[in-house]
Amino acid sequence: MNKHSDTERPLRIGTRGSPLALVQAEAVKWALGGGEIVTVSTAGDRDRKARLADLGGKGVWTKELERALIEGEIDLAVHSLKDVESERPAGLVVCATLPRADVRERLIGPPSLDDLESGMRLGTSSPRREAQLRRRIPGLVVEPLRGNVDTRLAAIEEGRFDATLLASAGLERLGRTGVGVPVAVADMLPAPGQAAIAIETRADDAQVRARAADISDADTFLAVSAERAFARRLGGTCHSPVAALAVRKEEGFLLRAEILSEDGADLCRGAAEFAASVGDAETVGARLADDLMAEAPASIRSLFSWT
Numbered sequence: 001m002n003k004h005s006d007t008e009r010p011l012r013i014g015t016r017g018s019p020l021a022l023v024q025a026e027a028v029k030w031a032l033g034g035g036e037i038v039t040v041s042t043a044g045d046r047d048r049k050a051r052l053a054d055l056g057g058k059g060v061w062t063k064e065l066e067r068a069l070i071e072g073e074i075d076l077a078v079h080s081l082k083d084v085e086s087e088r089p090a091g092l093v094v095c096a097t098l099p100r101a102d103v104r105e106r107l108i109g110p111p112s113l114d115d116l117e118s119g120m121r122l123g124t125s126s127p128r129r130e131a132q133l134r135r136r137i138p139g140l141v142v143e144p145l146r147g148n149v150d151t152r153l154a155a156i157e158e159g160r161f162d163a164t165l166l167a168s169a170g171l172e173r174l175g176r177t178g179v180g181v182p183v184a185v186a187d188m189l190p191a192p193g194q195a196a197i198a199i200e201t202r203a204d205d206a207q208v209r210a211r212a213a214d215i216s217d218a219d220t221f222l223a224v225s226a227e228r229a230f231a232r233r234l235g236g237t238c239h240s241p242v243a244a245l246a247v248r249k250e251e252g253f254l255l256r257a258e259i260l261s262e263d264g265a266d267l268c269r270g271a272a273e274f275a276a277s278v279g280d281a282e283t284v285g286a287r288l289a290d291d292l293m294a295e296a297p298a299s300i301r302s303l304f305s306w307t
């Protein structure tokens with residue numbers, strides 16, 4: 001029996017209602033040894049046509065859950081960490097992460113990135129994916145493609161696009177392991193926080209924080225702390241192509257990160273090591289952001305509020 005379960009109420013686990021969100025919330029419920037799933041709909045779920053940026057950026061996926069947390073309707077919120085803006089509303093914290101899944105992207109459509117050519121149509125609404133692939137394939141035509149995983153796969157099957165990219169982690173969690181081909185992180189660095197399921201709660205809720213800490217994966221939490229400190233220091237918005245990935249080394253961790261111009265023509269990348277402490281992860285992530293921005297051309301700098 002879970003060591004907290006004698007004394008504590010079942011936690012209300014807030015989640016979006018998409019198939020991926022529900023699978024992730026179930027994973028957290030299972031790890032906690034129980035709880036009640038509460039589904040909250042977000043602006044991003046209600047409007048599938050508009051560009052993410054026009055709906056108010058990444059916050060569209062999380063705002064309703066955050067309101068429910070602040071108002072005490074739920075005890076914790078489960079998110080794909082990469083959808084959670086690096087600046088949190090006052091009083092809320094990302095306090096735990098489940099063990100990270102495969103961080104790679106999967107290419108849907110062609111057999112490999114080398115099969116993409118100028119003039120082909122890539123469907124994506126991600127500025128990072130757009131910039132990374134336009135850098136690699138000048139002349140690639142990029143058009144918005146949103147919606148849940150099935151919607152996006154259907155768009156390729158119906159021939160509306162030649163290719164799209166999806167996170168391996170999401171496909172695996174939905175049981176779609178055979179879809180597409182994995183892309184090496186050396187060819188496409190993922191988004192900060194990709195493949196990590198995060199628990200967000202009220203900063204002053206010590207009981208929930210303790211229960212979340214029990215199920216948190218320390219290496220994942222350290223890695224994403226550095227990636228998110230990097231993104232936070234840049235002052236990016238939904239229009240900012242940012243990639244970052246930290247991995248465990250024999251001693252400590254290695255953070256790799258890059259920022260690009262919208263068309264991918266310009267790129268600044270770097271790497272830095274950090275020790276196994278959240279403080280060091282955050283310091284090193286922020287310093288790498290400063291180092292890259294200090295040398296970034298205007299085409300990149302204009303996409304961030306870094307000063």
Ligand SMILES: NCc1[nH]cc(CCC(=O)O)c1CC(=O)O
Nearest residue numbers: 080083166167169170194195196
């Ligand atoms: N932006 C939507 C989103 N948020 C998290 C995932 C996948 C799961 C993850 O990275 O944790 C996806 C889909 C995708 O980008 O393919």
